[in-house]
Amino acid sequence: MALVSDHHMSTPPTWYHATAPAAPSRPPLSGPLRARACVVGGGLCGVSAALHLAERGIDTVLLEAEAIGHGASGRNGGQIVQGFSAPMERIEAAVGRADAQVFWDMGREAIAAIPERVARHGIDCDLRWGYLIAALNRRQLDDLRETVAQWAGYGYTGPSIVEGAGLRTVLGTDLYAGGMLEPGSGQLHPLAYLRGLAAAAEAAGARLHEQSAAVAIDHGDTVRVSTAGGSVEADILILAGNAYLGRLVPSLNRRLMPVASFVGVTEPLGEERARRLFPQDVAVADCNVALDYYRLTADRRLLFGAGASYSATTPAGLKDWLARRFRRVFPELTDVTVEHAWGGLIGITHSRIPDFGRLAPNVLYAQGFSGQGVALTGLAGTLLAEAATGDDSRFRLVERIRHLPFPGGLLRTPTLVAAMGVLKLKDRLGW
Numbered sequence: 001m002a003l004v005s006d007h008h009m010s011t012p013p014t015w016y017h018a019t020a021p022a023a024p025s026r027p028p029l030s031g032p033l034r035a036r037a038c039v040v041g042g043g044l045c046g047v048s049a050a051l052h053l054a055e056r057g058i059d060t061v062l063l064e065a066e067a068i069g070h071g072a073s074g075r076n077g078g079q080i081v082q083g084f085s086a087p088m089e090r091i092e093a094a095v096g097r098a099d100a101q102v103f104w105d106m107g108r109e110a111i112a113a114i115p116e117r118v119a120r121h122g123i124d125c126d127l128r129w130g131y132l133i134a135a136l137n138r139r140q141l142d143d144l145r146e147t148v149a150q151w152a153g154y155g156y157t158g159p160s161i162v163e164g165a166g167l168r169t170v171l172g173t174d175l176y177a178g179g180m181l182e183p184g185s186g187q188l189h190p191l192a193y194l195r196g197l198a199a200a201a202e203a204a205g206a207r208l209h210e211q212s213a214a215v216a217i218d219h220g221d222t223v224r225v226s227t228a229g230g231s232v233e234a235d236i237l238i239l240a241g242n243a244y245l246g247r248l249v250p251s252l253n254r255r256l257m258p259v260a261s262f263v264g265v266t267e268p269l270g271e272e273r274a275r276r277l278f279p280q281d282v283a284v285a286d287c288n289v290a291l292d293y294y295r296l297t298a299d300r301r302l303l304f305g306a307g308a309s310y311s312a313t314t315p316a317g318l319k320d321w322l323a324r325r326f327r328r329v330f331p332e333l334t335d336v337t338v339e340h341a342w343g344g345l346i347g348i349t350h351s352r353i354p355d356f357g358r359l360a361p362n363v364l365y366a367q368g369f370s371g372q373g374v375a376l377t378g379l380a381g382t383l384l385a386e387a388a389t390g391d392d393s394r395f396r397l398v399e400r401i402r403h404l405p406f407p408g409g410l411l412r413t414p415t416l417v418a419a420m421g422v423l424k425l426k427d428r429l430g431w
């Protein structure tokens with residue numbers, strides 16, 4: 001089966017690649033191998049699954065088409081965000097209030113796992129806490145008030161509403177009507193984190209192969225995954241290619257909308273200006289659907305991301321476009337240039353709830369974190385490893401969510417562009 005790649009989105013090196021601790025290059029798969037588990041995809045989901053499997057004593061081989069972190073995991077905003085991309089009422093509607101509580105608690109577990117892993121594996125990834133969800137208008141601020149109350153109903157009372165002078169103590173801009181200050185969310189250097197997890201997975205015994213795209217999959221009692229140079233026969237297969245899996249598995253591809261998002265990193269702002277614009281050093285996202293998300297790096301650059309249906313991505317055009325977006329938030333940054341800019345693909349499901357499931361009893365997958373995968377991929381890795389080793393009770397809960405396919409074929413891209421246009425108009429008019 002031919003693998004259709006999405007490499008038009010790859011514009012490395014990103015700032016992350018320029019600043020993460022070096023990683024070894026792993027040899028491509030060559031010849032036939034036998035393992036208990038095979039994982040396809042070397043992002044946060046696949047590497048987390050490999051780590052948890054190896055820690056449970058399962059002999060695991062991971063295949064990555066390019067290099068570890070080539071996909072969304074090595075090019076995202078680095079924001080650790082509480083909860084799910086879907087509002088809790090949508091999860092309640094899908095599984096009922098009692099199981100929605102289990103979902104919520106798993107979201108909390110996903111976040112708690114990050115500092116635990118960082119400490120246990122000694123990963124240096126600029127982990128910091130504090131987050132602001134910013135409202136551009138009164139309607140969005142009212143929605144945030146409801147979110148604070150709703151999360152309290154799930155037993156989480158961390159967030160509070162900030163407005164006026166209070167907001168100014170958090171962020172140096174007059175753009176927003178207010179916001180929700182969330183101490184339990186935060187930020188990290190995602191590629192440094194991922195490389196640390198990959199090293200931990202290897203230390204636990206997993207075998208990682210780069211430049212090893214899976215090009216064909218056969219499954220029956222055992223699974224056979226073929227690459228250009230070799231093959232892996234395994235008892236269990238985990239698919240973690242997300243939006244980068246392309247058309248290798250059409251039934252998964254149909255349930256995922258790949259949406260482009262873009263990130264730019266400026267020159268250093270200097271300590272004084274950084275402190276004035278981000279007095280509490282929080283990461284920020286606004287409430288729009290085509291949202292702005294941004295934060296300071298450890299060396300005080302502005303790292304600014306924005307979603308768009310924008311596709312004419314010459315690097316120069318992209319840098320200007322990002323600069324125009326961040327000058328709406330911080331008008332004083334007219335003299336600041338964008339040094340690095342890149343794009344990536346976010347895998348979005350219809351409901352914005354992640355899509356976990358199985359194509360066969362021994363072929364599991366997790367995808368569609370819908371823009372909130374930095375923390376949830378870790379949970380996915382844990383649940384995949386649990387399910388692969390005989391306890392699928394938590395995996396089954398997520399698997400219960402029904403996921404609708406997106407329209408296929410030629411309709412797909414125009415539909416996406418039209419949908420993003422409508423959503424942006426909605427943002428602008430404050431519906």
Ligand SMILES: Cc1cc2nc3c(=O)[nH]c(=O)nc-3n(C[C@H](O)[C@H](O)[C@H](O)COP(=O)(O)OP(=O)(O)OC[C@H]3O[C@@H](n4cnc5c(N)ncnc54)[C@H](O)[C@@H]3O)c2cc1C
Nearest residue numbers: 041043044045065071072073076077079214241344373374
């Ligand atoms: C620009 C951008 C900004 C984002 N910002 C945030 C954020 O701030 N906070 C947040 O929580 N989330 C964010 N996200 C989402 C988050 O990055 C993802 O949810 C998460 O990284 C998904 O991890 P993954 O392992 O499932 O997929 P990926 O990281 O995409 O990994 C999939 C891997 O599979 C490999 N692969 C694909 N096909 C094959 C094959 N056939 N054989 C072998 N390997 C294959 C790919 O090369 C890739 O490395 C952002 C995403 C993007 C693109």
